Amino acid sequence: MSRADKMARFVAGAGLDPANIRPLAADASFRQYFRVTGQPSHVLMDAPPDKEDIIPFMAIAQHLNNLGLSAPRSIAHNFEDGFLLSEDMGDDTFTRLLDKGAAEADLYSAAIDVLVRLHAEPPPPTITINNGPDFSVPPYDDATLLGEVCLLTEWYLPTCGINISDDRIAEFKAHWLSIFDACRVGPKVLVLRDYHVDNLMMLAGRTGNAQVGLLDFQDALIGPAAYDLVSLLHDCRHHVPPKIEAAMLDRYLAARPELDSTAFQRAYTIMGAQRQTKIIGIFTRLWKRDNKPAYVRMIPYLWDLLDRVLAEPALAGIKTWMDANIPRDMRRKPLPGSDI
Template sequence: MSELPDGLTRFLDRAGWAGAAIDPIPGDASFRRYFRVAEGGRKAMLMHAPPPHEDPQPFLDVAHWLAAHGQRAPEIVAEDAAAGWILLEDFGHDRMRDWLDENPGGEAGAYAAAIDALADLHRKPPGPFAPYDMATYQREVALLTEWYCPAMGLTVDEAGYAAAWEETLAPLLERQTPGVTVLRDYHAENIMLLGPAADGSGPQGLIDFQDALVGHPAYDLVSLLQDARRDVLVELEQAMLDRYIAAAAPGAHFEADYARLGAQRNAKIVGIFTRLWKRDHKARYLAMVPRVWEAMERDLAHPALAPVARWFDANIPRNIRDNFGGEIQ
């Protein structure tokens, strides 16, 4: 028990879970830690998001809002935001990505259910969250020029890059008012299958939504269908995009905006994964860069991305891009 964070057992005692068995879960790319706890036939998930590195209040705010609007966020059992502790419902072990690795025949059903859940979320009024504004979009895409380009030994036109994105994203901003709740990391690693059927259909639970903003409905669709962590065939991507459009009727410009946000998100992810390698010494993320880069190239081919595509042509040599981003040094 010496390796457990200080205050863990005190929190569980106060929450009425004294003497619970505690099973740490391996972490990923943040300071958050998770533990499965069990006591007297009950089970729950314990999140430790310690200040000042983490602030659990946004997670709590979004979880409460989602639950109040009929979305399947985990129930909050007990909380102490000031100390970074949240005891919440345990959604089990069937993460969508892992389940699909073992049940590839359920892919269409699982993605269809995720699309339907997203369409349902987008019928709700947007939550009381900050806007996904131009400054946020620009700050995110700048991660590519801040981290990836130096790692490739490239000196690039950063002002021209920002100007190209400004021109490309400006029309989209007009179409994200009043907007929808954007979870921002809606993909197969953050969707839990709650008793999945053999065909992948069935109820799904949401996790890792603490960074929610109010923005464009295409963003989470891109996050799901251009997944950095698993291959999604372009045929499935198009079928699920068509399914969403049929359910939500988002308007004539939606596919162009989907490409805009696909390129925006993928540029950000390339930058983030490079930063995880260079700054945080987490080299495993580099293996995902070719998948992300390939999706970004498809997005850049859309006419709506012409200003950004011209910048890429002028600043990142074709031999690097043809190798799906090249080998980061």
């Protein structure tokens, strides 16, 4: 049976008409999304089970909803075939609202308040899905953080024609491992990891934290609180003005007076360097491995963000390594062969 036939069978089994399936979106993974029109409409996730898993999405969504936040509620699922039908949150992503002239401060304040609420709760090491299996939330440990930044050396450098020795790569890893502990300020939290304007929505008819719809959190880990603030405020999709960034950090810290603000600011800066380094590697890989070239046009701005945070004294070793191995004039140029 074809993938399309399996999808139609799943939708029909949920009491909906497969003729109403409409393409909605793809993302940077192997997942695809569809809208099943009707009253009400629903969103269908197609996650091929040999490449994706719907269980993390369902588990994290359930946890978020139990906190009074707004993640898509599951309507029907098929673990074996990798299909999930959930509520449709509409089309009002923060990205679209900002493009229409919505007030940045209002949207970002709402997003910060959601993080404050999320971080007020101890992260769940295990989530039992209603009528489903248990899911253990992985840790955002040193091995994971290091593996992410190494995407720069594995994908970006070879694409740029930069060949470096194993000794230089070992130096790169050692610099990062020496600073990861400084990212861990305050209790560990549930890190959603892709907390940015494309994955946040404003939901009509809901108030408070519930008015912010949350998407794309299936890769959540238990780790540093600063990470999702970086995702939100060091965003290559929407360039956040420095005044807004500073105001949002102040808003978060005011709501969490138990944190050492100086240490948290340092953690935020280090996490910014880690995330931008990782994303440069990921966007290169999306082009070279997955034939998704649209992301590489964001790399020069990612370098702007990265160079800015590398002024942090704690990152001096990383800055020295970058300057010695990646020419500064190369960082703002299109990747060779990318035609952007």
